[in-house]
Amino acid sequence: MARPARKSAAPTKPLLKPPVRIGNLDTAAVIGELRQLHEDAEDENVGGMPADEELFGALLYLEASAGALKNEKAQRQAAIARVRMWQYLREQADLHQARAVEHARAVGVEWADLVPALAVNTPSAAYNKAKRLKAATLTDASRGDRPVRRTPEAVLEAERRAAARAAADRRAEEEAARRHALLAPVALRLLEHRSGLDDDGEVTYWLDQIAAVLPSCQTPTQLVSLRTYVEAAVREMRKRERTTGRPPASTPQAQFAYAAAAEVVTG
Known part of the structure; x- marks a missing residue:
């Protein structure tokens, strides 16, 4: 009985097992x-x-x-x-x-100029060898950071995925920066008028958290924390309004600061 033909792996498929490497060495x-x-x-x-x-x-x-x-x-x-x-x-x-x-x-070096340097015979062979070399520098994050196959197709696919991830990260950073540009003035206004918001309880606690993170709010973690704290302060002020039947702020300026914060975190 004839043995079934062995299927060849798709050229873009990563290695099934990560190769053993020496890695860093003194x-x-x-x-x-x-x-x-x-x-x-x-x-x-x-x-x-x-x-x-x-x-x-x-x-x-x-x-x-x-x-x-x-x-x-x-x-x-x-x-x-x-x-x-x-x-x-x-x-x-x-x-x-x-x-x-x-x-x-x-x-600006052309592939034809790299033919002798890469010890190949044609520009297309130089291109393919360069892509195989590039595989040594790449891993496929979508597949658990497994090494990329040493084929031009696999390298191109890994580069495409890496570019897509980088673009998504840039969009996320831009969105975070946009939100921060809206959130930071609102958070500052809450602090400026906190005397009309403090309740010696949960609202005061979250305003203290805002005051701690706002002056040095730069990293992604800090940006997320600031939004979390503003949302928590607004939530507690709404809760107080529901339970007491009174506005959460005792001054017009504080009421405006509260309204602006509520609009931003629910927008």
Whole structure:
């Protein structure tokens, strides 16, 4: 019986499993440890080893001088460390080459000019390779921040989604700024006329909260808090009006401040 044909994954589908990566690494510290192994082995050439911060040159030296280590444990330790460091360099290379391509394109470099630099044969191949490199810098937030497949289609789709999220965030920020522009003067007016609003109870408590957050109301959390506090103050003043049958404010100015706040939070 013939085995059913294997379905190929859609080019925009993210990887099913996140790849294992080295991630952040103190490379200078690792090279320093390997240098110490060579010093302990009395490597007579270790003085010519590049500085700990010169990762590529140091790795080349360690590769060429691996025979200077006589202890088997040191040999194994150094070999594993070198494998790890080359893997780290591989991960970093994709990231930084992708950024270099972005910079080149930003200053007007054509895909045809990037053909030899990317070791491909055609401008279209340069474009596709650049998109595959870009995959190393992207994750798909809509799918739990899983890595993006190294295909041009997947990268374009991830970029489209990221742009849509950024646009939505900008709209939300603009809306929050618009609301704050309406809310801040109203909150200030409540404080200016709070002597006609204070009740030595819940209204007073919420007016105190407004007074605490209003002077430094800049972050999204503070903006949300200010609206929450104004809404709570208005709610308590309405409750007092219902239960007492009297206006929540004892002066015309305070009554105007209350009315303006009620209009803003219900608008």
